[in-house]
Amino acid sequence: MSNELAVRSNTTDLVIDPTQSAFTEAQLAALQQLGIDDAPKGDIDLFFHQAKRTGLDPFAKQIYMLGRRTKVKVWNERAKRQDEEWVMKYTIQTGIDGYRVTGHRLARIAGDDIAVEGPFWRGADGGWDDVWLDPTSHPLAAKYVVVKNGVPYSSVAMYSEYVQTYSKDNRQVPNSMWAKMPANQLAKCAEAAAWRKAYPNDFSGMVLEDAVQIIDAESTSVTSERVPSKKRGTAGLEEALGITKEPEPVTEPEQPAIEAPAADLGALQTALLGAGIEEWPEQKAFLVGRIGHDIESPQELTEFEIGGVLDFIANGEPAE
Known part of the structure; x- marks a missing residue:
């Protein structure tokens, strides 16, 4: 395939130059x-x-x-x-x-x-x-x-x-x-x-x-x-740029409520136990802190919310 790039006369900083070896x-x-x-x-x-x-x-x-x-x-x-x-x-x-x-x-x-x-x-x-x-x-x-x-x-x-x-x-x-x-x-x-x-x-x-x-x-x-576009940090891009900084708190976009399958609830329980969060009062406090609203049982969590919690635990960040 040709490496020809669509370069126009009104180029901007976003146009990839043929001499580039990485994103600017x-x-x-x-x-x-x-x-x-x-x-x-x-x-x-x-x-x-x-x-x-x-x-x-x-x-x-x-x-x-x-x-x-x-x-x-x-x-x-x-x-x-x-x-x-x-x-x-x-x-x-x-x-x-x-x-x-x-x-x-x-x-x-x-x-x-x-x-x-x-x-x-x-x-x-x-x-x-x-x-x-x-x-x-x-x-x-x-x-x-x-x-x-x-x-x-x-x-x-x-x-x-x-x-x-x-x-x-x-x-x-x-x-x-x-x-x-x-x-x-x-x-x-x-x-x-x-x-x-x-x-x-x-x-x-x-x-x-x-x-x-x-x-x-x-x-x-x-x-x-x-996964919808959302601001959960810029670790990959900051690494590419050679800079580090603390991520700013942001608001998650609203997602449609999708009932979580039983397998997802099992994975959530396993992840919580693996993180040392074993008792329900501690688990509830941790989950509420991540999803931003109160719950009475894990069954009230949506598939998207469970996925977000699993991602948070998998990233190695400390439990709140």
């Missing part, structure tokens, strides 16, 4: 606004490498680095058993605009004649439609075609294979974007796959953000929860 201070500061302020330096360096290698602009949302809490198996030495806990996993993903920019750039460099057809959607009644009009259901498949030098590269994306889900009430349900705009999400998956067929060598390793399902090799869950 101004670029790192801007990345804080994209929700990766807690990422380790190694992940940030890898993100820079991918942005420069692909020539995609992270500040135009063509390429992303996203943090997701993922369940993994861990050995509980104290209880002599294997438990589950949430850990933060960062992945580098490409937006659909990044696919389009890259595809047309490759065609321009190679002198290829490019045309596109679609997207098209298919429901249970059969036949391909160029618009999805049923707001009460999702399409079963979407199709997109990239025509390169007269040769069609067609790709069909099946809803059952691409839909992103999370666990709720012991079943898998579509996440907010797939529940709200299933036709749009599925069409992007089909389009990205068509570009990969047309230019397989150049798109190798690029992951579409709307299609990714994070499955760790040792994960106990086939889905993961994307």
